[in-house]
Amino acid sequence: SYELTQSPSVSVSPGQTARINCSGVLPKQYVHWYQQKPGQAPVLVIYKDEKRPSGIAERFSGSSSGTTVTLTISGVQAEDEADYYCQSTDSNPSMVFGGGTKLTVL
Amino acid sequence: QIALKESGPALVKPTQTLTLTCSFSGFSLNTSGVGVSWIRQSPGKALEWLALIYWNDDKRYNPSLKNRLTITKDASKDQVVLTMTNMDPVDTATYYCAHRPRDWGFAVDSWGQGTLVTVSS
Numbered sequence: 157s158y159e160l161t162q163s164p165s166v167s168v169s170p171g172q173t174a175r176i177n178c179s180g181v182l183p184k185q186y187v188h189w190y191q192q193k194p195g196q197a198p199v200l201v202i203y204k205d206e207k208r209p210s211g212i213a214e215r216f217s218g219s220s221s222g223t224t225v226t227l228t229i230s231g232v233q234a235e236d237e238a239d240y241y242c243q244s245t246d247s248n249p250s251m252v253f254g255g256g257t258k259l260t261v262l
Numbered sequence: 263q264i265a266l267k268e269s270g271p272a273l274v275k276p277t278q279t280l281t282l283t284c285s286f287s288g289f290s291l292n293t294s295g296v297g298v299s300w301i302r303q304s305p306g307k308a309l310e311w312l313a314l315i316y317w318n319d320d321k322r323y324n325p326s327l328k329n330r331l332t333i334t335k336d337a338s339k340d341q342v343v344l345t346m347t348n349m350d351p352v353d354t355a356t357y358y359c360a361h362r363p364r365d366w367g368f369a370v371d372s373w374g375q376g377t378l379v380t381v382s383s
Contacts, residue, residue: 157325186367186368188369197375199373200370200371204367245367250311251299251301251322253301
């Protein structure tokens with residue numbers, strides 16, 4: 157079955173740049189990114205690889221290179237500590253989520 | 263402003279059928295391109311997509327759960343219903359419904375608060 161792979165965890169100090177990768181993306185399929193804080197519903201932070209919904213801070217950006225897509229958080233703040241999930245689609249199309257990456261702000 | 267809210271039983275017994283309702287406002291399921299998805303999350307686990315229904319009644323299901331899921335809509339009531347048969351303790355999870363906007367790929371941009379369903383005898 158189709159899977160998206162994410163590193164389980166990433167740690168950065170405040171003010172640094174965090175990069176969270178998502179691999180296994182099928183060609184020509186968009187990737188979207190969600191932030192989820194404990195006890196809360198996920199929030200969409202990037203859609204269509206690199207677009208930012210209104211209200212999402214500019215420090216969140218997305219990029220794509222081949223089958224790996226990256227969520228970059230520049231100037232990480234303590235409030236960015238959360239789980240981050242990538243999501244894409246297969247040929248069906250069915251939606252698929254990655255396993256999630258826990259971002260720790262040291 | 264889009265809002266969604268899930269409702270249904272908090273506790274179901276093994277082998278029972280779960281019925282969840284998503285009540286929404288701020289958009290119409292009669293609008294071309296719009297959809298509503300169901301997504302769940304077992305405690306401490308990743309998100310898992312379950313099903314999607316479009317404005318035109320086209321439906322998509324997670325292949326691994328397809329035989330157990332049915333998604334329907336009542337656009338006049340602004341509701342989407344998900345049924346899952348033969349519930350098992352491993353189906354214990356928070357179930358979310360979410361809005362899929364037109365032209366955003368398959369992203370979902372608004373989520374309900376989620377409803378926790380526990381499967382136990």
